Amino acid sequence: MTKPLVAEFSDADSLIKAAVHLKREGHQLLxxxxxxxxxxxxxxxxxxxxxxxxxxxxxxxxxxxxAYFLQWYSSVINYPLNVGGRPLNSWPVFLLVPFEVGMLxxxxxxxxxxxxxxxxxxxxHPIFDTTDFARASQDRxxxxxxQTGEQEHSASxxxxxxxxxxxxxxxxxx
Amino acid sequence: xxxxxxxxxxxxxxWIAAKHASYGEVTALIAxxxxxxxxxxxxxxxxxxSGLFVLATVVAIxxxxxxxxxxxxxxSTVVWGYAIASYVWWIAIGSGGTLISAMLLITRQRWRASVxxxxxxxxxxxxxxxxxxPILHLGRPQYFYWLAPYPNTMLLWPQWRSALVxxxxxxxSYLLFSILFLYIGLLPxxxxxxxxxxxxxGQIIYGALALGWRGxxxxxxxxxxxxxxxxxxxxxxxxxxxxxxxLDFAAxxxxxxxxxxxxxYFVVGALFSGFASVxxxxxxxxxxxxxxxxxxxxxxNAMAKILLLASIVMTxxxxxxxxxxxxxxxxxxxxxxVFLFTGSYAPLYWMQLLFNCLxxxxxxxxxxxxxxxxxxxxxxxxxxxxxxxxxxxxxxxLSHGYAVSLWRLFYPTLWDWILLFGPLGLFVFFFLCFVRLxxxxxxNELRKLCREEHVA
Numbered sequence: 001m002t003k004p005l006v007a008e009f010s011d012a013d014s015l016i017k018a019a020v021h022l023k024r025e026g027h028q029l030l031x032x033x034x035x036x037x038x039x040x041x042x043x044x045x046x047x048x049x050x051x052x053x054x055x056x057x058x059x060x061x062x063x064x065x066x067a068y069f070l071q072w073y074s075s076v077i078n079y080p081l082n083v084g085g086r087p088l089n090s091w092p093v094f095l096l097v098p099f100e101v102g103m104l105x106x107x108x109x110x111x112x113x114x115x116x117x118x119x120x121x122x123x124x125h126p127i128f129d130t131t132d133f134a135r136a137s138q139d140r141x142x143x144x145x146x147q148t149g150e151q152e153h154s155a156s157x158x159x160x161x162x163x164x165x166x167x168x169x170x171x172x173x174x
Numbered sequence: 175x176x177x178x179x180x181x182x183x184x185x186x187x188x189w190i191a192a193k194h195a196s197y198g199e200v201t202a203l204i205a206x207x208x209x210x211x212x213x214x215x216x217x218x219x220x221x222x223x224s225g226l227f228v229l230a231t232v233v234a235i236x237x238x239x240x241x242x243x244x245x246x247x248x249x250s251t252v253v254w255g256y257a258i259a260s261y262v263w264w265i266a267i268g269s270g271g272t273l274i275s276a277m278l279l280i281t282r283q284r285w286r287a288s289v290x291x292x293x294x295x296x297x298x299x300x301x302x303x304x305x306x307x308p309i310l311h312l313g314r315p316q317y318f319y320w321l322a323p324y325p326n327t328m329l330l331w332p333q334w335r336s337a338l339v340x341x342x343x344x345x346x347s348y349l350l351f352s353i354l355f356l357y358i359g360l361l362p363x364x365x366x367x368x369x370x371x372x373x374x375x376g377q378i379i380y381g382a383l384a385l386g387w388r389g390x391x392x393x394x395x396x397x398x399x400x401x402x403x404x405x406x407x408x409x410x411x412x413x414x415x416x417x418x419x420x421l422d423f424a425a426x427x428x429x430x431x432x433x434x435x436x437x438x439y440f441v442v443g444a445l446f447s448g449f450a451s452v453x454x455x456x457x458x459x460x461x462x463x464x465x466x467x468x469x470x471x472x473x474x475n476a477m478a479k480i481l482l483l484a485s486i487v488m489t490x491x492x493x494x495x496x497x498x499x500x501x502x503x504x505x506x507x508x509x510x511x512v513f514l515f516t517g518s519y520a521p522l523y524w525m526q527l528l529f530n531c532l533x534x535x536x537x538x539x540x541x542x543x544x545x546x547x548x549x550x551x552x553x554x555x556x557x558x559x560x561x562x563x564x565x566x567x568x569x570x571x572l573s574h575g576y577a578v579s580l581w582r583l584f585y586p587t588l589w590d591w592i593l594l595f596g597p598l599g600l601f602v603f604f605f606l607c608f609v610r611l612x613x614x615x616x617x618n619e620l621r622k623l624c625r626e627e628h629v630a
Contacts, residue, residue, distance in 0.1 A: 012625060031392070032390065033390055034391070034394065035197060036394075036618045036621045036622040037397070037622060038394070052399050053403050056403060056407075074334070075331070075334060078331065079330070079331045083335065086335070090334075093340075094334060096340045096343075096344075096414075096418060099414055100343045100344050100348070100415070101347055103347060103351060103407055103411045104346075104350055107354050107404060114358075118393050120386055120387065121386050122385075123382065123385070123386040127388060128388075134370075135369070137365040137366040138198060138369060139197035139201060139621075
């Protein structure tokens with residue numbers, strides 16, 4: 001297998017067309033780098049759905065349960081205080097703090113899960129060395145693909161990318 | 175440096191007022207003012223003036239901390255004053271910023287792209303400022319951390335049934351949540367700034383904050399999932415935070431406060447004044463950063479419609495209050511209602527109704543909604559009206575409680591006024607710094623909008 005190739009496109013539609021085309025030709029579509037979200041790519045690239053929301057649910061509920069426990073423990077066990085005959089476990093008002101901190105904990109667990117799923121922070125990545133790659137966050141659309149299969153059976157990857165309207169095709173990191 | 179030529183709003187793509195706007199052009203439109211364009215004398219003058227307000231605030235806080243809350247107009251009957259009204263007013267503005275951003279994201283309103291960033295920023299600054307007021311009002315502010323449960327030598331716990339403790343957790347959770355929501359929205363834009371920065375310090379700072387964002391398909395998918403889920407959490411969070419603010423009053427036993435309508439009524443008030451503030455900021459950012467091409471008259475039209483709706487809900491909330499006071503038949507409540515309309519503070523109450531209920535009805539007319547100046551003036555009126563609402567909730571009830579012998583009025587002092595207007599300068603100061611440091615409009619969402627509107 002040769003080094004993966006990076007193709008640069010000027011618009012989103014050409015990138016999507018090229019991605020579909022090269023998969024049909026039997027090549028391996030590794031990743032795309034775009035300046036904004038393109039939901040069409042999920043189906044083509046087969047991006048795994050992430051578990052971010054599950055982490056948020058678990059983190060939020062765990063923190064809420066802990067906050068309730070803390071209130072219950074402090075006002076029933078550790079420091080019972082009779083205020084006007086109100087029940088020690090005043091559950092209706094004890095729901096307020098768990099709700100607030102549970103939401104915050106859900107957001108923070110989501111952040112951790114998001115960073116884990118994206119493998120960030122990672123300030124350097126080999127793809128950054130590719131010529132013109134700084135424009136992937138601005139106005140250009142990049143595609144990373146690897147050649148598979150025998151050359152004589154399928155058109156070479158470079159040809160496929162060139163024909164799909166790529167502005168330039170380079171090896172990764174060059 | 176390319177600037178998109180703004181044209182008249184086009185019905186085919188209402189949210190972009192330009193014939194053509196490429197991805198590169200919209201990126202430059204937002205990023206260049208931060209990275210390349212010098213600040214200009216107007217910015218420096220504004221920063222200097224707001225800096226004076228900040229200085230006045232610091233002095234007022236110093237005087238307050240050294241002399242005690244006796245420097246304010248609060249007395250043994252009207253124990254709450256400007257600080258609590260400002261607290262509610264500021265946190266309401268913050269809540270409005272989150273609601274506009276999160277609700278428009280969940281309901282997939284595309285025009286959100288141009289306004290959500292500074293709405294979220296407004297939230298962070300407004301909530302930070304609002305969090306100051308309860309601490310200033312504590313009397314012994316140096317002990318504010320007693321609100322948190324921590325192992326201490328006094329073997330004491332916070333009183334979980336106290337509204338002050340609820341406020342503490344609500345503000346802390348909400349502030350941190352808003353900062354996270356703002357930062358996640360910023361992440362792809364920080365990568366753009368990293369890639370466009372020409373100075374080494376810019377590359378290092380934006381690069382570190384961007385965490386190595388590459389914009390890969392997987393990144394974008396995780397990003398979208400996380401952002402939408404955060405937005406879905408933000409709406410109930412804001413509603414709960416502002417309900418807790420309403421409970422500060424409703425959980426008491428005072429006439430005019432002990433009402434079940436208070437939590438939702440406060441949430442609507444937050445939406446109302448928050449949207450009004452966003453409308454004012456939108457006009458200022460549009461003018462200051464020359465963003466006529468991406469913030470169109472249709473944006474003001476859409477915001478004005480929301481303001482109109484909120485005004486109607488607000489009016490019906492007031493009417494419900496009046497009706498319930500009469501219908502419930504409690505003498506103290508009925509007496510308070512008469513005091514609202516005819517008592518010592520009545521001119522202010524009429525002014526509140528004028529600004530919150532009557533004037534916004536002008537927004538029924540499309541010509542008013544599509545006039546930026548009219549929308550901004552009405553929005554300023556709403557913010558004044560909403561501040562009056564908050565101070566009057568406090569003044570009327572406390573000045574006219576159950577015990578007639580305790581009836582007293584509130585007379586503000588110089589320090590009350592300084593702590594009312596000073597934080598406005600603090601907000602402006604923060605906001606001026608913000609527009610010079612980060613892109614005021616989410617560039618990635620704007621590029622997406624350009625594709626969807628077929629102008630790219």
